[in-house]
Amino acid sequence: MTMRKLFTLDEIKKSLLVALWFMVLTFPILAVRVNPIYKVVEWRWHNLLMVGIGAFLLSFPWRYFQGHGKPPEKSAAAENQALKNSKILLWRRHPWVRLCAVVLATGLVLSFPFLFSSYQVNIMTTALIYVVLGLGLNIVVGLAGLLDLGYVAFYAVGAYSYALLHLHFGLSFWLCLPIGAGLAALFGILLGFPVLRLRGDYLAIVTLGFGEIIRLVLENWNEFSQGPSGISNIPRPGLPGIEMSLNASSIFLYFLMIALTLFTILVVSRLRDSRIGRAWLALREDEIACQAMGIDKTRTKLTAFALGATWAGMGGVMFAAKTTFINPASFTFLESAIILSIVVLGGMGSMLGVILSAFILILVPEYLRAFSEYRMLIFGAVLVIMMVFRPQGLISNVRHRYRFEGLKTPPEELG
Amino acid sequence: MTALLSTTHLTMDFGGLRAVDEVNLEVRQQEIVALIGPNGAGKTTLFNCITGLYRPTSGDIFVQAPGAAPKRINGLKPNQVTALGLARTFQNIRLFPHMTVLENVMIGRHCRTTSNILGAVLKDRHTRREEQETVAFSYRLLEKVHLDRYVNELARNLPYGAQRRLEIARALATEPFLLLLDEPAAGMNPLETRELDDLITRIRNEMGIAILLIEHDMKLVMNISDRIFVMEYGKEIAVGTPLEIRSNPRVIEAYLGADSHA
Amino acid sequence: MDYFLELFLGGLTRGSIYALIALGYTMVYGIIELINFAHGEIYMIGAFTALIAASVLAIMGFGPVPILFLAMLLAILYSCAYGYTLEKIAYKPLRHSNRLAPLISAIGMSIFFQNYVLLAQTSDFLPFPSLLPEVPFLEPYAYIIRSSEIFIILTTLVVMVLLSLLIRFTRIGKAMRATAQDRTMAMLLGVDVNRVISVTFVIGSAMAAIGGVLIASHIGQINFYIGFIAGIKAFTAAVLGGIGSIPGAVLGSLVLGWTESFATGYISSDYEDVFAFGFLVLILIFRPAGLLGKTAAQKV
Numbered sequence: 001m002t003m004r005k006l007f008t009l010d011e012i013k014k015s016l017l018v019a020l021w022f023m024v025l026t027f028p029i030l031a032v033r034v035n036p037i038y039k040v041v042e043w044r045w046h047n048l049l050m051v052g053i054g055a056f057l058l059s060f061p062w063r064y065f066q067g068h069g070k071p072p073e074k075s076a077a078a079e080n081q082a083l084k085n086s087k088i089l090l091w092r093r094h095p096w097v098r099l100c101a102v103v104l105a106t107g108l109v110l111s112f113p114f115l116f117s118s119y120q121v122n123i124m125t126t127a128l129i130y131v132v133l134g135l136g137l138n139i140v141v142g143l144a145g146l147l148d149l150g151y152v153a154f155y156a157v158g159a160y161s162y163a164l165l166h167l168h169f170g171l172s173f174w175l176c177l178p179i180g181a182g183l184a185a186l187f188g189i190l191l192g193f194p195v196l197r198l199r200g201d202y203l204a205i206v207t208l209g210f211g212e213i214i215r216l217v218l219e220n221w222n223e224f225s226q227g228p229s230g231i232s233n234i235p236r237p238g239l240p241g242i243e244m245s246l247n248a249s250s251i252f253l254y255f256l257m258i259a260l261t262l263f264t265i266l267v268v269s270r271l272r273d274s275r276i277g278r279a280w281l282a283l284r285e286d287e288i289a290c291q292a293m294g295i296d297k298t299r300t301k302l303t304a305f306a307l308g309a310t311w312a313g314m315g316g317v318m319f320a321a322k323t324t325f326i327n328p329a330s331f332t333f334l335e336s337a338i339i340l341s342i343v344v345l346g347g348m349g350s351m352l353g354v355i356l357s358a359f360i361l362i363l364v365p366e367y368l369r370a371f372s373e374y375r376m377l378i379f380g381a382v383l384v385i386m387m388v389f390r391p392q393g394l395i396s397n398v399r400h401r402y403r404f405e406g407l408k409t410p411p412e413e414l415g
Numbered sequence: 416m417t418a419l420l421s422t423t424h425l426t427m428d429f430g431g432l433r434a435v436d437e438v439n440l441e442v443r444q445q446e447i448v449a450l451i452g453p454n455g456a457g458k459t460t461l462f463n464c465i466t467g468l469y470r471p472t473s474g475d476i477f478v479q480a481p482g483a484a485p486k487r488i489n490g491l492k493p494n495q496v497t498a499l500g501l502a503r504t505f506q507n508i509r510l511f512p513h514m515t516v517l518e519n520v521m522i523g524r525h526c527r528t529t530s531n532i533l534g535a536v537l538k539d540r541h542t543r544r545e546e547q548e549t550v551a552f553s554y555r556l557l558e559k560v561h562l563d564r565y566v567n568e569l570a571r572n573l574p575y576g577a578q579r580r581l582e583i584a585r586a587l588a589t590e591p592f593l594l595l596l597d598e599p600a601a602g603m604n605p606l607e608t609r610e611l612d613d614l615i616t617r618i619r620n621e622m623g624i625a626i627l628l629i630e631h632d633m634k635l636v637m638n639i640s641d642r643i644f645v646m647e648y649g650k651e652i653a654v655g656t657p658l659e660i661r662s663n664p665r666v667i668e669a670y671l672g673a674d675s676h677a
Numbered sequence: 678m679d680y681f682l683e684l685f686l687g688g689l690t691r692g693s694i695y696a697l698i699a700l701g702y703t704m705v706y707g708i709i710e711l712i713n714f715a716h717g718e719i720y721m722i723g724a725f726t727a728l729i730a731a732s733v734l735a736i737m738g739f740g741p742v743p744i745l746f747l748a749m750l751l752a753i754l755y756s757c758a759y760g761y762t763l764e765k766i767a768y769k770p771l772r773h774s775n776r777l778a779p780l781i782s783a784i785g786m787s788i789f790f791q792n793y794v795l796l797a798q799t800s801d802f803l804p805f806p807s808l809l810p811e812v813p814f815l816e817p818y819a820y821i822i823r824s825s826e827i828f829i830i831l832t833t834l835v836v837m838v839l840l841s842l843l844i845r846f847t848r849i850g851k852a853m854r855a856t857a858q859d860r861t862m863a864m865l866l867g868v869d870v871n872r873v874i875s876v877t878f879v880i881g882s883a884m885a886a887i888g889g890v891l892i893a894s895h896i897g898q899i900n901f902y903i904g905f906i907a908g909i910k911a912f913t914a915a916v917l918g919g920i921g922s923i924p925g926a927v928l929g930s931l932v933l934g935w936t937e938s939f940a941t942g943y944i945s946s947d948y949e950d951v952f953a954f955g956f957l958v959l960i961l962i963f964r965p966a967g968l969l970g971k972t973a974a975q976k977v
């Protein structure tokens with residue numbers, strides 16, 4: 001569809017119909033409000049008008065981009081070529097660009113807490129926690145292809161490990177970080193054992209159920225978790241012998257989070273290009289062929305599950321340390337949905353994509369606080385729109401390419 | 416010569432359908448055995464039973480690795496069967512489409528390598544060396560099947576015939592002593608089929624791997640097999656050398672039909 | 678014994694509502710293998726539409742019986758329209774992409790619908806008029822079963838019978854079965870797959886609306902969040918029965934209803950959902966494809 005064809009009479013008629021359809025559709029819920037106690041009806045015709053105009057105008061770009069988003073079946077080779085030449089990749093490959101980017105990023109990361117308010121620093125720390133969670137879930141969903149809708153359970157395990165261990169035994173943050181990670185991994189294995197035989201969507205609902213069970217137990221088992229009122233006064237991490245102001249400790253936490261993020265990136269990228277990582281990918285691509293090639297399905301799935309959980313556990317400890325107060329309300333299904341969206345939006349398996357989309361999905365709503373009421377509405381709409389127009393995610397995953405030194409016949413690049 | 420693989424009264428039922436019926440099959444060292452039969456005869460099902468994808472209803476499967484004691488493998492998981500030294504390809508190509516050609520073959524090395532998570536994270540000496548060896552080993556296999564120029568290409572971008580050869584290379588990477596090929600020539604043009612003929616013979620002669628192959632291309636089968644095994648409706652109806660099979664009236668009637676006289 | 682009977686019938690009522698919603702999940706899943714996460718929201722929108730219609734009609738002075746019918750009718754129509762539009766916007770463009778994209782889109786729609794109703798109406802619980810008629814001869818047994826429960830169970834039964842007739846004997850029902858079995862093949866044989874998918878969404882939405890109106894007037898209050906919880910439960914029920922299987926969805930729903938009812942009645946009401954999910958996990962460990970799901974070996 002070209003621009004000119006967009007505004008023919010026919011197209012306008014279509015859009016009018018769409019507008020009419022949406023006005024009818026939203027009529028009862030948007031235009032009518034009943035107060036059942038006083039038995040009065042409030043009519044809000046202006047809402048309807050706005051829907052009509054909005055639907056009319058939006059239906060043009062919707063159709064236009066849909067026509068464009070899906071070019072006629074590209075051949076696989078052409079697609080691969082396009083992938084190779086995509087701008088982002090070309091940039092990334094150029095050594096100069098890389099160096100500049102690294103220097104720039106380092107400078108920005110280091111100076112950030114000193115340039116911006118501690119409010120901004122806290123937001124950034126939150127975003128980094130989600131980067132870590134996204135990268136962790138990326139192991140499970142993006143690499144191993146296991147649909148986990150209850151990832152938040154392991155996040156909760158991490159957060160509560162720190163909170164409870166500190167409350168009862170006075171354990172420090174530094175001790176709790178590995179313990180929380182370990183406990184989360186343990187939970188991952190405990191859940192994984194019975195359910196990893198299940199096919200994709202069965203796994204999805206069971207993990208979702210598991211996430212809910214953990215939350216409900218935390219909510220109802222007052223003696224153990226202090227129930228819905230949660231646990232407060234969780235200390236922020238500190239260094240022995242150094243007294244930190246609130247501001248300093250949030251900056252410290254920020255750097256801690258940067259370190260954890262870098263650590264995560266390092267570990268996950270090494271894993272991805274290792275024997276284990278390849279097995280995960282193979283499992284995602286074709287379970288039967290994968291087994292027939294000698295890979296132990298259960299074990300491979302379990303490692304993915306446990307490792308993913310480990311990172312959720314660490315994220316949880318960090319979260320508890322950052323907010324100093326946790327309660328079960330922080331660990332709802334919505335949280336799992338957000339983390340999963342980060343992974344899918346990022347491009348399923350692409351680490352850069354996951355990092356980017358974590359920042360987008362966490363920072364945008366934070367800065368949308370101005371329209372705080374509409375935040376989640378917009379969030380939902382953004383998920384749908386992103387998927388409809390870019391189902392493959394922000395950045396397509398690119399496989400590791402091997403160079404061959406010291407082999408007889410070096411490979412020629414295939415165009 | 417000992418039998419690498421032998422099945423006794425192997426039977427597989429799907430509900431009321433008996434897909435494999437009391438089959439006794441034997442593959443000996445260094446042998447190329449063809450398994451032929453009309454569509455739906457149960458050939459693929461037999462492969463699936465042997466490689467652990469299906470659990471046979473009754474009967475036994477024995478495997479004897481060269482220089483080892485025979486082992487009953489009923490009920491083993493597919494990966495355990497592969498670890499023992501049986502590797503296979505699939506009738507409907509099952510590559511890992513979004514992984515590169517080299518990575519596909521490297522997957523085959525998985526069960527012969529040992530690096531663990533810690534090694535992968537720390538990149539210690541052992542892991543690095545093993546990774547290098549894996550790459551080199553896989554690359555040499557790609558050379559063998561003439562796919563080396565595609566190393567870094569995604570598997571799904573390969574032409575059909577090349578995908579079939581990649582499956583063979585991937586199977587070889589598990590260092591099997593018996594290779595099971597399910598219709599390797601399907602969808603290949605005559606030139607490719609001739610190359611395949613050559614490849615299979617080389618695998619047997621140079622690598623000493625026995626081969627059991629399902630194939631509908633009679634020319635290929637008659638050319639390369641030492642023995643042919645014929646199935647119909649799940650039952651074995653004949654075994655013998657190509658010469659014997661060619662003249663077996665039962666086989667002619669059941670399978671080869673008018674073709675063989677032409 | 679009375680207590681047992683009360684719990685049994687309570688579970689049956691719950692299960693009936695779950696079944697009405699679960700069928701929508703399982704039918705959609707059977708045809709396009711998608712977990713339609715926004716299905717619960719369709720149910721919630723049905724309930725809201727009924728509430729609004731009933732209130733307006735009551736103010737206009739209609740009697741209870743016309744209100745029930747008109748409100749139910751409007752709820753069904755609107756739910757169908759929402760279900761239809763949902764599919765066209767959020768799923769149809771993604772028919773050929775990877776499996777997770779439509780799932781995320783569904784989650785997005787679910788969040789969107791919840792907040793849409795929250796913003797347009799209210800976040801508070803609204804009292805829902807009890808539209809279902811009281812049956813006088815049940816009065817003495819009211820401690821065991823309320824007449825609204827009888828009404829729910831009977832309505833569900835009728836809907837199930839109609840649905841199975843539709844699927845078994847009509848052209849569109851046959852087309853649905855064909856598409857569920859093999860979409861490509863159905864397409865080649867001239868089945869209009871897009872239409873079948875739309876019809877599936879519409880039928881599923883209609884049943885969800887019926888469930889929404891029934892349960893809302895049984896319990897007596899609704900808010901924007903009821904769809905999410907009911908949706909997850911109903912999906913659990915569908916999986917429990919074997920997703921894609923229509924009798925499975927009904928069986929799974931009843932089993933889940935009873936599990937919850939007896940567990941809360943005899944053990945503790947705090948952990949109702951824990952029992953539900955725990956039971957699901959337990960069943961799936963022993964029957965990985967659900968109660969009535971097929972566990973056949975995958976053809977290789």
Ligand SMILES: Nc1ncnc2c1ncn2[C@@H]1O[C@H](COP(=O)(O)OP(=O)(O)OP(=O)(O)O)[C@@H](O)[C@H]1O
Nearest residue numbers: 429434453454455456457458459460461974975976
């Ligand atoms: N998983 C399964 N479930 C049910 N029936 C099956 C299954 N796998 C195979 N069959 C049936 O078993 C019979 C044998 O099938 P099989 O695929 O082994 O035949 P084949 O000899 O390989 O045929 P072809 O030459 O067409 O590949 C067929 O009737 C098939 O439909």
Ligand SMILES: [Mg+2]
Nearest residue numbers: 458459460506
């Ligand atoms: Mg076959």
